[in-house]
Amino acid sequence: xxxGEEDPQALSIQEGENATMNCSYKTSINNLQWYRQNSGRGLxxxxxxxxxxxxxxxxxxxxxxxxxxxxxxxxxxASRAADxxxxxxxxxxxxxxxxxxxxxxxxxxxx
Amino acid sequence: xTGVSQDPRHKITKRGQNVTFRCDPIxxxxxxxxxxxxxxxxxxxxxxxxxxAQLEKSRLLSDRFSxxxxxxxxxxxxxxxxxxxxxxxYLCASxxxxxxxxxxxxxxxxxxxxVL
Numbered sequence: 447x448x449x450g451e452e453d454p455q456a457l458s459i460q461e462g463e464n465a466t467m468n469c470s471y472k473t474s475i476n477n478l479q480w481y482r483q484n485s486g487r488g489l490x491x492x493x494x495x496x497x498x499x500x501x502x503x504x505x506x507x508x509x510x511x512x513x514x515x516x517x518x519x520x521x522x523x524a525s526r527a528a529d530x531x532x533x534x535x536x537x538x539x540x541x542x543x544x545x546x547x548x549x550x551x552x553x554x555x556x557x
Numbered sequence: 558x559t560g561v562s563q564d565p566r567h568k569i570t571k572r573g574q575n576v577t578f579r580c581d582p583i584x585x586x587x588x589x590x591x592x593x594x595x596x597x598x599x600x601x602x603x604x605x606x607x608x609x610a611q612l613e614k615s616r617l618l619s620d621r622f623s624x625x626x627x628x629x630x631x632x633x634x635x636x637x638x639x640x641x642x643x644x645x646x647y648l649c650a651s652x653x654x655x656x657x658x659x660x661x662x663x664x665x666x667x668x669x670x671x672v673l
Contacts, residue, residue, distance in 0.1 A: 477660055488559070488648065489600070489664040534599050541660050542588055542652060544613065547599030 450478070450518075450535035451548040458554045465522040467551040469535030472516065478537045479545060480509055480520050489534070492520070525555045559583070561665035563649050569671045570639055577635045578668045582651030589632050590662060591624055592648040593617070600648055606632060607654055639672045646670075 453468045469478070477496045481489040493509045495502050495518065502509050508521040522529055532552050536545035560583040570576050582589045587608055592600035603622070604614045608629035618624075621639075626632040636643055646669050650662040 479661065481664075486669075488666040489650075491559075491661055491663060494659065494661050536599075538660065542607075542654050544590065544602040544605055545592075545600075545662060546602065547592075549597070550599050 449546040449548055450537050452533065452535055452551040454551060455549065456552045456554070458556065459525055461525060461527055461555055461557050463525055465525050465529070465553055465555070467520050467533055467553070469518040469520070469537075469548070470516060471518075471535075471537040473539065475513070475537040476540050476543070478511060478518050478535060480507075480518075481534045481536060481547075482531045483534065483550070484531045492533075522553075525553075527555050527557045529553060530555045559663040559665065561649060561651050561663050563647075563665040563668050565668060566666060567669050567671075569673065571673050572641060573638055575635065575637045576639055576670065577633055578647055578649075578670075579631060579633050580649030580651075580665060581631045582649070583663055585653075586651035586663075587629070587654030588652045588662075589626055590650040590652075591632070591634050592650065594646040594648055594667070595644075603634075636670075639670075641672045644670055644672045 450469045479494045480492040483489045495511045506523045511518045532550040534550045562581045564579045590605040591603040594600040606626040621637045624634045646667045648667045650664045652662045
């Protein structure tokens with residue numbers, strides 16, 4: 447299985463601090479997607495990074511990908527209370543193929 | 558709002574009843590996916606369609622589950638003889654499916670099923 451596994455499982459930080467979470471997977475991938483989910487809500491797409499990319503940015507988000515280590519990281523800079531959510535990585539073996547999610551990282555940003 | 562809609566948003570049913578959920582993907586998206594999510598877990602893949610063709614089904618999808626996408630637009634997921642273990646959030650997602658376009662999957666708000 448190429449299921450993404452996030453680490454840590456939970457993270458608690460103060461508003462304004464940076465939050466970093468990691469994702470590991472087992473097999474080769476075509477792309478890896480990061481999602482955010484607020485409690486009881488649907489998933490919001492954050493960033494897609496392809497296997498031939500090493501880093502992508504979107505606003506306060508920075509995603510890295512190291513295919514040699516089969517790992518990815520998501521950095522949220524200058525966190526806000528609204529960033530409180532669960533974050534999931536989802537690797538995909540082929541373009542347009544199914545996503546395989548891990549258990550997510552639950553982030554709590556305290557005001 | 559991602560443009561993917563699901564109906565109903567909530568469904569409460571008694572064990573043994575049949576339920577059907579509907580998903581309307583983003584217009585012109587060729588690929589449509591169904592996932593299931595239980596409390597505290599990440600979504601699990603169930604099945605996906607390229608236009609009206611069902612390309613893959615998870616082993617999680619027992620013979621009580623059936624999904625269709627008859628005209629390559631909306632999709633339905635039916636669960637027959639529901640069991641308490643079917644209680645979960647059922648998520649639908651769509652992606653373009655066209656070469657050269659993004660593989661991003663956009664998720665709907667989900668249908669929360671409670672089986673009593």
